Amino acid sequence: MRTGQNTGTGDQLRSISWLASVLIGLLVGTTLTWIRTQRNFFFVGAVIIAVVIIFIGMRTIRRRARFPQMAQAHVSWAYGFWTLVLLVLCGPIQLVYVADDPSELMIKSLILSAGFCLGIHELDRSLVNATKKYVSEEPTT
DSSP states (O other), X not given: OOTTOOOSOGGGOOOOOHHHHHHHHHHHHHHHHHHHHOGGGHHXXXXXHHHHHHXXXXXXXXXXXXXXXXXXXXXXXXXXXXHHHHHHHHTXXXXXXXXXXXXXXXXXXXXXXXXXXXXXXXXXXXXHHHHHHHHHHSOXX
């Protein structure tokens, strides 16, 4: 089997489940909140973020190996929008709003978790939809 050969059909290509996006969103949102405010949590939080990045990276590599057409799909405006949302949650929100007391920490953690949950799910969904559209428009030879 060649590297670029499709091993799955377009019907098998699915976006991330809500359960997985909720788990990742909660983990990332809470971790980013605590890394920014608690000095003692920095190393543990860095390990958690590294594990999440490695997990998502390995799942992406595995999915793209099975569906190589994902690398060729044109992205939509929705993909760009949700990418921008995730970048804002990772960067400017962390710098602008630093929580101090436990109630602020909880609110910030919930907002970031919900944002990451929705952003990760919608980003993946828009990529999968663009791939399915690209595959359906692809001429058969």
